[in-house]
Structure formats: C-alpha cells, structure tokens
Amino acid sequence: MAVHYVGVLVALFAASTTAHKLNQLSKKVNLLEAKVDYEMLNLKHDIETVVVNVSDMMSGDFCGICVNNTNTVLTKSDADNNQGGLTRQEKGDTSKMQGFKLQIRQAFAKEKLFLDEFKTDITEKTTRIETKFDDFKQLLRESDSKQEHMLGRTAQLSEGVDALNASLNESNENTAHLETEMAKMKKENVEVGGMLKEVENTLTRMNQNYESMKSDVNNLKRAFNETLVDMAESIDMIKKMFSKGRTACIDLNGKILNTNCYVKLDGVYNFAKAVQKCSDLISWDHSKVVEIESREENDFIAKNFDNEEIWLGGSDKNSEGTWYWISDRRVWTRDDFKAWNIREPNNDNGGEDCMHLQSGGKWNDGHCHIQMTVVCEFKLD
Numbered sequence: 186m187a188v189h190y191v192g193v194l195v196a197l198f199a200a201s202t203t204a205h206k207l208n209q210l211s212k213k214v215n216l217l218e219a220k221v222d223y224e225m226l227n228l229k230h231d232i233e234t235v236v237v238n239v240s241d242m243m244s245g246d247f248c249g250i251c252v253n254n255t256n257t258v259l260t261k262s263d264a265d266n267n268q269g270g271l272t273r274q275e276k277g278d279t280s281k282m283q284g285f286k287l288q289i290r291q292a293f294a295k296e297k298l299f300l301d302e303f304k305t306d307i308t309e310k311t312t313r314i315e316t317k318f319d320d321f322k323q324l325l326r327e328s329d330s331k332q333e334h335m336l337g338r339t340a341q342l343s344e345g346v347d348a349l350n351a352s353l354n355e356s357n358e359n360t361a362h363l364e365t366e367m368a369k370m371k372k373e374n375v376e377v378g379g380m381l382k383e384v385e386n387t388l389t390r391m392n393q394n395y396e397s398m399k400s401d402v403n404n405l406k407r408a409f410n411e412t413l414v415d416m417a418e419s420i421d422m423i424k425k426m427f428s429k430g431r432t433a434c435i436d437l438n439g440k441i442l443n444t445n446c447y448v449k450l451d452g453v454y455n456f457a458k459a460v461q462k463c464s465d466l467i468s469w470d471h472s473k474v475v476e477i478e479s480r481e482e483n484d485f486i487a488k489n490f491d492n493e494e495i496w497l498g499g500s501d502k503n504s505e506g507t508w509y510w511i512s513d514r515r516v517w518t519r520d521d522f523k524a525w526n527i528r529e530p531n532n533d534n535g536g537e538d539c540m541h542l543q544s545g546g547k548w549n550d551g552h553c554h555i556q557m558t559v560v561c562e563f564k565l566d
Contacts, residue, residue: 259321430565456539463561465563472563473512474498502538
C-alpha cells in the first residue's frame with residue numbers, strides 16, 4: 186500500500202511540475218507573440234517608408250541637381266539662368282554633368298526596379314510570415330486550451346493529493362496505533378511464550394503424574410476387583426443375613442446360632458400347646474419346639490435362656506424309653522447327642538413322656554401337662 190501511495194505521489198508531483206512549466210512556457214509564448222507583433226509592425230513601417238522615399242526620389246527630376254565649376258550644387262533654375270553667361274569650357278562641363286545625371290537616373294531606375302521586386306518579395310515573405318504567425322497563434326491557442334485542460338487536471342490531481350495526504354495522515358495515525366498495538370502484541374507474545382513454556386513444563390509434569398496415576402489406577406482396579414469379590418461375598422452374606430428367616434428372627438427378638446434362630450415365647454405352656462405355638466410362629470417355613478442335636482447348641486440354649494425350665498421337642502410317648510424328635514418322628518440312636526441329668530430319664534411315678542431342659546443345661550423327663558417356658562426353633566435360610 187505504501188509503495189502504491191509513493192507511486193501516486195510521484196505521478197502527481199510530475200503532473201504538477203509539468204503544469205508549472207506549461208504556465209511558464211505560456212507566459213514566454215505570450216511575451217514572444219507581443220515582441221513578434223511589435224517587430225513585424227516596425228518592419229512593415231520601415232519597408233513602407235523606404236519604398237515611399239525611393240518612389241519619391243525616382244519620380245523627381247534629377248536634372249534639378251547640377252554642379253558648377255566650383256563644385257557647388259545648384260538647382261535647375263540656377264543652371265538655366267547662368268546658361269547664357271557660360272564659357273565654352275563651362276558649357277562642355279555642363280554637358281558632362283547632364284550625361285552623369287542620365288547615368289544616375291538610369292541607376293536609380295534599376296534601384297527602383299530592384300526595390301519594387303524587393304518590396305514584392307518582402308510583401309510575399311511578410312504574408313507567409315503572417316500566415317505562419319497565424320498558424321503559430323492557432324497552435325498557441327490550442328496549447329492554451331491544452332494548458333487549461335492540464336491545469337484543470339492538475340487542480341483535480343491537487344485535490345486528489347490533498348485527499349491522499351489526509352488519507353496518508355490518517356494512515357500514519359493508524360500506522361502509529363498499529364505500531365503501538367504491535368509493540369503490545371510483541372510484549373504479550375513474550376509473556377505468552379513464557380506461559381507456553383510453563384504450560385509445557387506443566388504438561389510434562391502432568392504426563393509424569395498421568396503415568397503415576399495410571400499405575401495407581403491399575404492398582405485401584407485390581408483392588409477394586411478384589412473388593413468387588415469381597416463385596417459379592419459380603420452381599421451374599423448380607424443376603425443370607427437379611428433373608429426372611431433372619432428378618433423374622435430379628436423381628437421376634439430371637440437368638441441366632443449358625444443357621445438356626447431361637448425365639449422365646451411369652452408366657453408358659455404345656456407341651457402340646459408349646460408344639461402348636463411353635464408351629465404357628467412363622468407362616469412361610471416350619472418352626473418347632475427346640476431340638477438340641479449338639480453340645481454347642483445345648484450350651485447356647487442353656488446360656489441364653491438360663492434359670493428357666495424349657496420344653497425340648499423330644500418324647501417317648503409311643504414307647505417308653507424310646508425317645509424321638511416329634512418334628513420328624515426320628516428315633517434317637519446311640520450316636521445322637523444326649524445331655525440327661527444323673528439317673529434320668531427315670532419316668533418317675535410313670536407318665537413322664539415329655540422332656541425339658543433344666544437349669545444348668547441338663548435334660549429331664551417330665552409330665553407333658555406341666556406349664557413351662559417355650560423356645561421355638563426355625564432355620565434362617
């Protein structure tokens with residue numbers, strides 16, 4: 186853009202210079218024209234004066250000019266008056282003077298002819314000069330017209346130059362503003378470069394941290410998978426813990442041993458009523474009067490329900506001395522766990538067909554109509 190402006194300025198300067206030179210040339214041409222007019226007028230006047238003088242001289246009587254013996258010029262009347270008194274010698278001299286005057290007359294006739302021709306030539310040349318001068322004037326008028334056109338164009342170009350100068354001034358202001366902004370941008374670029382360096386360093390540290398985090402994530406994944414396994418096992422355990430049986434056991438304020446729940450009923454009941462109450466305790470599974478099948482279970486019942494006589498779900502009502510669990514009618518064998526007290530069962534006074542747990546964890550047979558504490562048993566799962 187700057188190069189374009191410089192080119193335009195150079196062209197405008199050249200046009201302005203040309204217009205100035207044309208103006209000076211026009212002034213010189215006008216001065217020359219005035220001088221030519223003046224010289225032509227003087228020339229014509231001089232020529233006309235010479236021609237008139239020569240014509241007067243040629244039309245005059247050169248006999249009116251005579252020379253006497255004393256070399257005095259005399260007029261024609263003086264010569265006529267003196268003719269009668271001349272001597273022969275003087276008359277001879279007069280004859281010679283007349284011959285000389287004739288020669289002069291002839292010479293002047295030639296000069297007159299030459300002057301006439303010179304006048305004719307001068308007239309023709311003057312006419313040609315005037316014609317050429319008219320042509321020159323026409324060229325000058327055309328030059329003036331072109332000059333006026335050039336001056337008009339120069340004025341337009343001058344206006345364009347003024348507008349361009351104003352634009353250049355504005356452009357210079359914009360350029361200064363741009364330079365200021367560029368300086369700010371350079372400073373900001375330096376700051377951004379520093380920031381980018383810091384970002385690169387940060388990215389490097391982040392990559393390092395990423396690798397470390399990646400390793401930690403892999404470790405976490407492994408730990409998570411292991412935790413999932415543990416959680417699955419725990420969930421299974423919780424599911425077991427919060428199965429219907431466990432929920433019911435908790436709701437009934439029961440005691441849990443392994444997979445069994447033991448619930449103490451409110452009040453005391455005879456054996457038949459105890460069997461019915463335990464059977465009706467839960468609706469979705471079988472519940473029964475507690476049946477002890479191991480020392481662990483026996484100790485658990487004795488500990489949790491201490492100082493109470495508790496019905497056990499065994500009987501020998503079908504055959505004296507042959508004991509069985511009434512829930513499934515299974516007869517006991519030698520290998521089954523038993524915790525009879527000393528000299529029990531003894532069927533004292535007859536009719537002791539039901540059994541119960543005494544304080545201290547020992548078993549005893551007793552009469553089935555006795556009112557005792559009832560503990561029911563059911564499976565958790």
